[in-house]
Each structure stands twice: as structure tokens, then as C-alpha cells.
Amino acid sequence: MEAQLLRTFVAVARLGSFSAAASELGYTQAAVSQQIAALENDLKTQLLNRRPVVPTEAGARLLEHAEPILLRLDAARADVTRMTSTPAATLIVGVTPLAGATTAPALAAALAELRERMPRLDISVRTGTRAAVAFGVARGELDIALTDGLTAPGDPLPELAPVAATGVSQAGVAVILPAGHPLAARRALRLPDLADSRWIEAEQVAPPLAEIRRLAGVDGFRPAFGYAGSDTLTLIRLAAAGHGLTLLPQPALSPEPAAWAGIIAVPVTAPRVVHRIELIHGTLRESSPAAELAAILSAR
Known part of the structure; x- marks a missing residue:
């Protein structure tokens, strides 16, 4: 199965419309129809009912596999890009609201220390749900993030995306x-x-x-x-x-x-149960802003 066909299938299934998927992906509606037909021909089964546009039983099962596969492909691309690109003079930090509320002093102090080391660095902080932050790091949209959730004492948070995670703190x-x-x-x-x-x-x-x-x-x-x-x-x-x-x-x-x-x-x-905060990231290039911030936070 080609990744492009899987992306088109996921978009159609999510939007429930061939035309909406075509608009989102920048294809013609005919091209979307052809790609879905090619995928169904490859798997030798119907994946989408046409009226209304909803996944068949086989399509629903493929959808369960397709979304994690595509996320891992995006994560692999982002990871290789991080390793081979010139370090940017920007740092985008993701944070979940509760992680931000409980680590605000430490994060603010760490960012201040990082700015002293890299005075010309442009820093932005974005908040989002745990899933949005994890997917953002995996896809390279965020350089590093603080996330949180409930778990048993000493256990890591359940993985939502293929990212590295380091425990920062846990509390009752x-x-x-x-x-x-x-x-x-x-x-x-x-x-x-x-x-x-x-x-x-x-x-x-x-x-x-x-x-x-x-x-x-x-x-x-x-x-x-x-x-x-x-x-x-x-x-x-x-x-x-x-x-x-x-x-x-x-x-x-x-x-x-x-x-x-x-x-x-x-x-x-x-x-x-405890509330656990984790620092998540992809591959950290030595001396990159994200690597420096991770080191500062770990030291604190």
C-alpha cells in the first residue's frame, strides 16, 4: 500500500466526503476517487460506502492501522530532518495546560537561562491537549514539549505518538x-x-x-x-x-x-494513581535549542 493512497483514504473517511478530501489535499475529486479505487483494488475489497461516505467493516479496520502508520512516517521524516538540517534560531515549545500550570516557574526560569545562552533565539510556547502536543512533536511541528497525565506511580504515560519521553515529576x-x-x-x-x-x-x-x-x-x-x-x-x-x-x-x-x-x-x-509530567521530544541534535532546554530542565 502506498502512503499517498492511505493519506487520501484517511482524509475521505475523516471528512465523510470525496470533495472535501480533495479540497483539503489539493487534488481534484476525480483524482481522489481514482486513489480510493486503486487502494480498494490493491486490497481486493470495498473500503468505503459511497452514500453516505462511511467506512465499511474492512475500511474501519484499515483506518485503525492507517493513522498510526502515517503518524510514524511523519515522525520518521521529522526525525531525519532534525538530524540533518542546520539548527534553527527558533524554538517552539509545546505544553499541556496542566503541565504548564504545575511547572510554570521552572519552565519560565529554564527559558530565561536558555535565552541568556542564545540571545538571538526566538521562542514561542503553544498549549494543546496531550494528544495534540504528542502528535505535534512527532510531526516536527513542535521542537519539544511538556505533557501530563494520570498513571500508576513510577509508570510512564501511555504512548500516544512515537516520541522519546523523560519523566519530570509526579505528584498525588x-x-x-x-x-x-x-x-x-x-x-x-x-x-x-x-x-x-x-x-x-x-x-x-x-x-x-x-x-x-x-x-x-x-x-x-x-x-x-x-x-x-x-x-x-x-x-x-x-x-x-x-x-x-x-x-x-x-x-x-x-x-x-x-x-x-x-x-x-x-x-x-x-x-x-499519580499525576505525571513528562518531557517529550524527537531526536535532539547536540547544542540545538531543544537539546539545551532539555538539559536545563533535567538539571532543575
């Missing part, structure tokens, strides 16, 4: 409850006991409920409220107003209780 997590919540007086909580509670889905700034559900090992944790922003304080205020529970790493909570009026943070003791 706490359930954020309104002060008047029946469980607010508890000294510790078990996640399985909260499966039927009202939860806030806030994937930009808190662990996704699907991740909490997986780690708790029970069904439940259904969203009662959705927050699509990336501000931790707003999420905490939503929890304080009774819109639902949320889970945050303890370092993200201010040591000043007055800053979080109306909420109680109760540590999670079962199952044993």
Missing part, C-alpha cells in the same frame, strides 16, 4: 469538591466510590473522564457538565458552584486556601 491527585459536599469531610477518597457522582468533563485542563474510568477499573464517571476551556481557576470555580467533581494534581492547587474559597481538595488514595 485530589478530588475537588464543593465545601458543602457530603464527602468534603473525608480525609481521603477512593475513585471507585465516586463513579456515580456528577463530574465535569474538561479534557483541556483536567484528566479525561475516560482516563479516570480506566484507572478506577469501574464503569461510570459520566459527564454532567462540559468545560472546553484551559483555565484551572475557572474549572475550580465550576466545581465550587456544584456543577460537578473534577480531579487535579495537588501541585496545581494554591497553598493559600483563600484562593479557592468554596472548595475542598480531598486526596485520592485508591487506586494508587
